[in-house]
Amino acid sequence: MKSVLCREFGPPSSLVVSEVDEPVPGAGEVLVHVEACGVNFPDTLMIQGKYQQKPAMPFAPGGEVCGTVAALGEGVPGPAIGTRVAALIPYGGFAEAVAVEAGRLVPVPEGVAPDAAAAVCAAYGTVLHALEDRGSLKPGETLLVLGAAGGVGMAAIQIGKLLGARVIAAASSAEKLEACRAAGADGLVDYTRDGWRDQLRELTGARGPDVVFDPVGGPYAEPALRSIGWRGRYLVVGFAAGEIPRIALNLALLKNCAIIGVFYGEFVRREPENNRAMLARLFQWVAEGRLVPALSHRFPLERAGEALELLINRRAVGKLLLVTHAGDGPPR
Known part of the structure; x- marks a missing residue:
């Protein structure tokens, strides 16, 4: 089978596509034939040795997959061979097959395409956990999304609207802001321009946002x-800008606000049942047509490096996917 391998830490161009043996599922594992795999910012960090997790070499990046069950390991009663499933995994998804712990699998309902299922797991899972579970976002509140044109940012716009919020999108160009508007944002600010706080103040009637979603x-x-705003909740999701900010805590005091960490990967590990229920809810929204994942482009495995470069250079608008089925083009 084909696998995109990181043999040494480096840029995306150092990845190689190799023929390797198909994995054999061990006890408690399921072999999944991968149809689509999401491309995420942590993948760019992992291949450069900048992520907290450093797999043994060589390894395939890729942490969210959708595919079909091909074989069951010892002690695994199901799902049945041929069942379409999705999963969040530590790494290994940039391949035609991967062995996955059975407890990580979530059935994909009828009406949800592989591309959509792969796109939902990490970005939309992170967002729903952040906004609802950690941020307690309520209908009628105002949500500010930083980095709103990226895969996670687009998901935050969509989920924010589904939860009944008024959403203000912050991004870095007119093109990206127009994409945010198309995704449902109610207000737009270019946060690379001087005076963007004044624009935000005007958009919120001087109140400020109730919740800030910050993956940047x-x-x-x-x-x-x-x-x-007063009693606001600031959600610390990530540091795509490359710098971890040092915040003066008196700012939290003055606004009587909360600064809240969002570590979705650890939530998945510690609360697997809650996460599976949350992903099942997201898949149901997709099946019902209430949620259409913001997919940008799909690439074959051979172009994994190109997809990762788009993320590193911040040229991606929406979600990027690798696919094992033929062709390259718009998402299905």
Whole structure:
């Protein structure tokens, strides 16, 4: 089978596509023939040795997959061979097959395409956990999304609207902001321009947002926190800007606000049943047509490096996928 391998830490161009033996599922594992795999920012960090998890070499990146059950390991009663499933895994998804712990699998209902299922797990799972479980976002509240044109940001716009919030999208170009508008954002700010806080103040009637969703960090975090409303909740999701901000805690005191960490990967590990229920809910929204994942483009395995470069250079608008079925083009 084909697998995209990281043989040494380095840029996406150092990845190689190799023919390797198909894995044999061990006790408690299921072999999944991968149809689609999400491409995420942690993948870019893992291949450079900058992520907290450093797998033994060589390894395939890729942490969210959708595919069909091909074989069951010892002690695994199901799902039945041929069942379509999705899963969040530590790594290994950039391949035609992967062995997955049975407890990580979530059945994919009829009406949900492999591309959509693969796109939902990490980004939309992170967002729903952040906004509902950690941020207690309520209908009628205002949500500010930083990095709103990326895969996680687009998901935050969509989930925020589904939860009944008014959503303000912050991104770095007119093209990206227009994509955010198309995804459902009610207000737009270019946070690379001077005076963006004044624009945010105007959009919120001087109240400030109730919840800030921040997967970016860097120089945008402090201005966003200074702009938050009374009793606001600031969700620390990630640091795509590359810099972990150092926040003066008096800002939290002055706004009587909460700074809340969102570590979705650890939530998945510690609360697997809650996560599976949450993913099943997301899949149901997709099946019902209430949620259409913001998919940007799909690439064959051979172009994994190109997909990761798009993320690193911040040229992706929406979610990127690797697929094992033929062709490259718009998502299905």
